[in-house]
Amino acid sequence: MTTWITICDTCKRDDWIASEKSHTDGEVLAGLVEAAAQSETVKTRRVSCLMGCKHGCNIAIQAEGKLAYTLGDFIPDQEAAQAIVDYAELHAQSETGQVPFRQWPVGVKGHFVTRHQPIPQEK
Template sequence: MTTWITVCDTCKREDWSAETHARTHGEDLAELVERVAEGRDVKTRRVSCLMGCTHGCNVAIQASGKLAYTLGRFEPGEEAAQAIVDYAEMHAQSDTGRVPFREWPQGVKGHFVTRHPPLPDAEG
């Protein structure tokens, strides 16, 4: 099962303004995550708005049949991008999507916003 990193490309952190930024923080983070993920065991995609505006920059880590996570409050930088991709690869290697806390990259600790159980396989 493929683990996807979904990056909100419309996220703007509190310091964003049109006068000081040519593009959104989300676009910056998406570009960095895409670069780090290239050739790795995860896929990336961009979406416009994950509705976590107070937690920007936001990403979702998802795979069919596994726990899904929303992470936020990232500054768009190389360290954040590396930690996000490293965590997503651990998610990909897990049968359930659960990664033990002791294995989390330091750069994702404190950034988890939500966890979602996998959807049921059959209609109920």
Template sequence: MTTWITICDTCKRDDWDGARETETHGAALARLVEDAADGGPVRTRRVSCLMGCAHGCNVAIQAAGKLNYTLGRFAPEAEDAEAIVAYARLHAESASGQVPYRQWPQGVKGHFVTRHPPLPGDDG
């Protein structure tokens, strides 16, 4: 089953300067996550706004039938992108989407914003 990393490409951290920067922090993070996720059971997609502006840069880790997570407060840096992808790969390996804390990459600790239960099936 595919785990998706949904990346907000419109996120701007407090230090964003539109006069100096040609892309948003979210777009820069998206590019780094896409590069880090190349191949494997994880796919990426970009969206414009996850409505977590106070926590930018934001990503969602999602898969059908599993717990889903929103993470934020990332920097547009390769180290953060690699931690996001490493966590998403563990999510993909988990039957429920829950990854034991002791397995979390250091780079995602302190970045969890929300957890969502799987959607119920069509029968309720």
């Protein structure tokens, strides 16, 4: 099953200054995550605003029938991008989407904002 990394491409960290940067921090992080996510089980998509501006840069980890997570406050660099992708790979391998804390990549620890239960299956 595919796990999706949804990346907010409009995120700007507190130190972002338009006159000094040609891309938002979210665009930079999105490009790095897209480059790092090269598997069949993890896909990426960009959205304009996850409404977590106090936690920029924001991403969501989601898959059908699994727990979903919002993470934020990343520095848009290669280390953060790789940690996000590594966590998404573990999410994809998990039956429920829950990854034991001891398996979390160091780069995602302290970045979790919310956890959402899977949408109920209608009967």
